[in-house]
Amino acid sequence: ATGVNADGHREVLGVKVATSETKQAWNAFFADLVARGLTGTLLVTSDAHAGLVEAIAANLPGATWQRCRTHYAANLMQVCPKSAWPAVKTMLHSVYDQVDTEAVHAQFDKLLDSVGPSLPKVAAHLDDARADLLAFTGFPQPIWRQI
Structure with a gap:
């Protein structure tokens, strides 16, 4: 630890x-x-x-x-078609790169909207993990990098 x-x-x-x-x-x-x-x-x-x-x-x-976002990405990859994984991975990483809590949640919503129609299992997996993945937003933005 x-x-x-x-x-x-x-x-x-x-x-x-x-x-x-x-x-x-x-x-x-x-x-x-x-x-x-x-x-x-x-x-x-x-x-x-x-x-x-x-x-x-x-x-x-x-x-x-x-x-852990690395472990989560590995779990998500298991339900995502290989052909779609590069785009899904890029969109998921973009969530973590936002400047504030509101932007993080907005970007996560965009990710769900983007994958929902064509990849409903991926969208459901993401939606189920939302609170666990975005818990860092409850902490001050300057320490997000350490988180």
Whole structure:
């Protein structure tokens, strides 16, 4: 796990080897971080494994969860036809490049409008993930780069 401190610098918070990505393994990992003094966690970015998300909520109460956009893109690619992927990927990346929260949400709406008619499964996948993907907009824009 890495974190971004108040000065905007990344720090390694902890490393643990586990034989599986279960809720129990993630609970042990986060509980160890907390026991060693991790406090004030505002945001956690990770993949969407149910056990991982549940362990974050259980061990870091009050922290917002953000779905990792790289992992999400890999998940989205599985429902997107290969021929359409370059355009969908470009449009998805354009969402993250916006200057403020309103623009991010407007661009996400444009993405949904663009893919909806021809790629309804892609649009549904995106729409279902919207809150998880755009959680970063609840934080000040100057730190979006670190997020």
